[in-house]
Amino acid sequence: MISQRVAVIIGSTRANRIGPEIAVWVRDALREGSSLHYELVDLAEVALPFLDEPRMPALGEYAHAHTRAWSELILSFDAVVFVFPQYNGGYPGVLKNAVDFLYAEWRDKPAALVSYGTRGGNRAAAGFLAVLNRLHLRVIDTSLELALPEADKDAAGHLREVEATLAPYRDQVRALDAGLTAALAAPA
Numbered sequence: 001m002i003s004q005r006v007a008v009i010i011g012s013t014r015a016n017r018i019g020p021e022i023a024v025w026v027r028d029a030l031r032e033g034s035s036l037h038y039e040l041v042d043l044a045e046v047a048l049p050f051l052d053e054p055r056m057p058a059l060g061e062y063a064h065a066h067t068r069a070w071s072e073l074i075l076s077f078d079a080v081v082f083v084f085p086q087y088n089g090g091y092p093g094v095l096k097n098a099v100d101f102l103y104a105e106w107r108d109k110p111a112a113l114v115s116y117g118t119r120g121g122n123r124a125a126a127g128f129l130a131v132l133n134r135l136h137l138r139v140i141d142t143s144l145e146l147a148l149p150e151a152d153k154d155a156a157g158h159l160r161e162v163e164a165t166l167a168p169y170r171d172q173v174r175a176l177d178a179g180l181t182a183a184l185a186a187p188a
Helices: 019-031 065-075 093-100 122-134 162-185
Strands: 005-010 037-042 079-085 110-117 144-147
Touching: 005 019, 019 037, 019 079, 019 110, 019 162, 079 122, 079 162, 093 122, 110 122, 110 162, 144 162
Parallel strands: 005 037, 005 079, 079 110, 110 144
Antiparallel strands: none
């Protein structure tokens, strides 16, 4: 049986960001004992411009190659895990932009949220959840809010010890995997 594919989307593109190191840790922790195949998707590499489609995404009539490529990429996954920081009480604009490029591609796709920030990113997660619900993603009840105290970061803002900082969340990551596995097994 072919393993179901899950995108772990890095939802920040800042030059000095910790999203990739967090997403790699989350992906690796999700893979432990899972029947699902988790893969990173970095919005910095996808490099979408500001939404530039002339028609609304719900029509699925994409004029630009970058939108068609983004659509094909998202359609190739069975589920998604969004990993994103909290910026000023909300989620990153680049993440909203990437989601807004598409419509039908998101419908009924199981999803999980992993937010992070000094206090865990609960405001960002709540705001982004409202967007995903409007797009009819099947967001699982289990979410993960990674609290990253400043004391755990170096002068550049990166985690001093990724494993030591994130290890306390390993059981919650397993719960995310269980929730996604169940959502993928359930009819849409």
